[in-house]
């Protein structure tokens with residue numbers, strides 16, 4: 001069967017800093033190809049809409065799958081689905097990915113016949129039986145699939161992360177993937193899932209709090225096959241298990257693989273496993289994203305982060321000592337007043353790290369969705385990108401955005417201050433010499449993306465598709481009710497103790 005897989009365009013507010021390869025879609029592409037299908041991938045983060053429209057006609061796909069990790073992309077995906085049906089009559093259109101898994105039935109209905117099925121959970125084990133059912137019938141028996149025939153059996157977890165390898169060879173314009181000065185940059189996955197349970201996050205609910213690891217040999221072999229000199233490790237929390245981090249490092253050392261790396265982890269993991277991170281700096285680890293989320297114990301408790309402010313600050317010292325450049329994330333509470341923003345600016349200017357701000361946003365699949373969703377001020381999918389306020393702000397909205405943009409601008413100026421600008425210029429020179437322009441574009445884009453008028457105007461666009469509200473319940477749902485993958489339904493056994501204290 002001719003299968004076309006599509007990733008929607010990048011969200012403007014994240015495109016400033018990064019644009020990365022859609023690893024999940026590449027793995028689904030590999031699984032479909034392994035099942036004997038002819039597969040083409042169109043990533044609208046780096047390819048034009050005109051190209052997609054042309055290829056929908058010239059390739060005439062019999063099935064079109066669209067990736068929906070991000071809620072904000074849902075209206076665009078529905079629009080692409082309508083277009084695919086018109087351009088390639090009779091083609092079967094399906095959606096899959098993180099966000100759509102939590103609201104599958106709703107999106108299916110909203111698409112008004114343009115979408116035939118939604119895959120909940122991991123795509124690799126679902127795609128072969130799904131495409132077979134498209135040909136032979138029996139959609140309602142495919143695990144993880146929701147269609148007009150109803151909801152199929154519970155989704156299955158992949159047996160092993162070692163295969164299928166992402167179909168990187170199917171991607172075009174790979175030189176457009178970058179993160180900051182790591183330009184160009186590929187991505188890789190060492191582990192899947194997270195054993196913690198932060199209240200604002202759906203990474204743990206998607207995988208039913210399971211945690212799986214690729215084999216060190218498999219991970220190193222895949223790394224060695226990557227052409228790019230820079231790699232983003234997509235794991236939610238890197239190197240939770242020190243022996244796993246050491247195992248991959250040993251395999252990379254043996255193969256003499258050297259690249260520059262960017263990863264995300266937690267303060268307590270960095271403190272506990274400092275030696276692993278130190279070993280990885282010798283292999284090329286340069287940047288680290290630490291989800292600090294709040295500066296005070298009260299905020300950390302509220303998000304159930306299970307770390308103390310003290311650990312967070314100790315982790316920063318450790319990273320500095322190791323020579324790793326850290327980007328810290330802080331969650332902006334819509335209840336913040338001007339004084340609170342001022343304090344954050346003061347903090348951000350007092351540390352050498354990059355400080356990144358995201359606005360607290362209840363997402364389907366998170367615990368806060370069930371406690372906060374009833375006070376949503378908007379249900380426009382496009383505003384659920386953690387850069388807009390979707391629940392009431394204490395400050396009038398315009399002032400809230402003024403403070404937010406002012407804080408973002410202070411942070412941006414700090415990173416592009418004279419000393420950093422000189423550093424940036426040398427990186428820029430090196431990248432331009434290699435024909436890589438992503439980092440250069442990033443440096444000049446900030447003002448056009450982050451501005452109060454634009455953010456406010458985003459709230460006044462006509463809304464065609466809206467998020468559903470959580471169903472009303474007398475008592476809040478239990479944790480298992482939030483899970484997409486439940487362990488009983490999985491044929492792969494999670495490999496780690498799911499209790500954070502035990503990892």
Ligand code: B12
Pocket residue numbers: 005009010011012013014015018019020021022023024025027028065066067068069070071072094095096097098099119121122123124127189193200201202203234235236358363364384385386387
């Ligand atoms: C790596 C990552 C990124 C990367 C790469 C994104 C990319 N281009 O793919 C970067 C850093 C760029 C990024 C950015 C953002 N991210 Co992000 N990201 C992740 C992270 C940590 C892992 C995703 C990943 O690659 N996993 C590994 C691959 C193999 O799995 P996967 O992508 O989920 O794919 C599997 C399934 O979803 C499914 N699937 C996926 N696509 C398809 C398609 C079809 C047809 C089918 C059948 C199945 C299918 O099958 C795949 C294989 O099993 C997730 C958290 C998580 N654990 O999921 C957050 C996450 C997806 N991100 C999130 C957010 C909020 C963002 C940002 C909006 C943050 C911001 N404002 O800066 C931006 C927006 C990016 C954009 N669209 O422009 C949220 C999503 C929230 C939501 N409900 O919308 C998540 C869940 C994090 C969280 N803790 O809440 N992100």
Ligand code: SF4
Pocket residue numbers: 194195196197198201202203204236237266291
């Ligand atoms: S530790 Fe990170 S990935 Fe895990 S639940 Fe918390 S925020 Fe999500």
